Amino acid sequence: MKTHEYKTFIDWTCSRGNGTTDYTSYERNFTFRASGKQQVIHCSADSPFRGDPQKFNPEELFIAAISSCHMLWYLHLCADNGINVIEYADSATGTMIEKPEGGGNFQEVVLQPLVTVEKEEMVEKAKLLHLEAHKKCFIANSCNFPIRQNATVNFQL
Numbered sequence: 062m063k064t065h066e067y068k069t070f071i072d073w074t075c076s077r078g079n080g081t082t083d084y085t086s087y088e089r090n091f092t093f094r095a096s097g098k099q100q101v102i103h104c105s106a107d108s109p110f111r112g113d114p115q116k117f118n119p120e121e122l123f124i125a126a127i128s129s130c131h132m133l134w135y136l137h138l139c140a141d142n143g144i145n146v147i148e149y150a151d152s153a154t155g156t157m158i159e160k161p162e163g164g165g166n167f168q169e170v171v172l173q174p175l176v177t178v179e180k181e182e183m184v185e186k187a188k189l190l191h192l193e194a195h196k197k198c199f200i201a202n203s204c205n206f207p208i209r210q211n212a213t214v215n216f217q218l
Contacts, residue, residue: 068096090116120157120167127170127200127208128153135174135194144187145179147217167206174212181216188214 072092079086089106090113106112107120128151139146151174159165178187191212195201201208 070094070096085111089113093122120155123167124153124155124170127155127198127204128172130198130200131172131191131194131208131210132174134197135176135190138190138193138197139178139187142186142190144183144190146176146187147179148175148177150175167204169207169209170204172208172210172212174210176212176214178214178216184214184216188212 070093074088074090074092081087089111091104093102093104094100102122103116104122105114105116105118107118108114112118132149132151136146136149138144151172153170153172155170156168157165158168174191176187178184191210195208195210
């Protein structure tokens with residue numbers, strides 16, 4: 062069995078000089094980066110939690126992780142099975158429930174891949190490979206809620 066470790070860095074960027082003296086005294090802005098990468102992603106809390114709506118929030122990053130992991134496994138499986146994918150796009154959505162006592166959890170994520178393959182005879186196999194990609198996705202296998210797929214596969218005209 063192989064083990065993979067990942068290291069990330071989060072830096073809180075805005076204390077307004079008062080720290081966390083109360084819930085409204087601090088900004089929710091932070092930066093995210095990963096070991097060995099130059100890029101910095103500017104993030105914040107979601108706007109209902111006093112965050113900056115112009116910045117990525119943890120919930121969006123979480124859904125993007127699920128969606129991109131599925132896509133990368135799917136492309137791998139298509140390549141292994143002779144399915145030539147020409148285009149791939151996904152508009153994933155997630156539903157999170159906030160509990161009255163604080164906290165909450167995701168109830169589901171729905172992936173909606175729109176895939177274009179090279180030939181009409183590739184369409185059916187390409188549709189089936191979404192199920193296999195879901196079984197192999199590291200992120201999906203780490204979640205305790207349903208991740209559904211509503212994939213559409215077309216062929217290049």
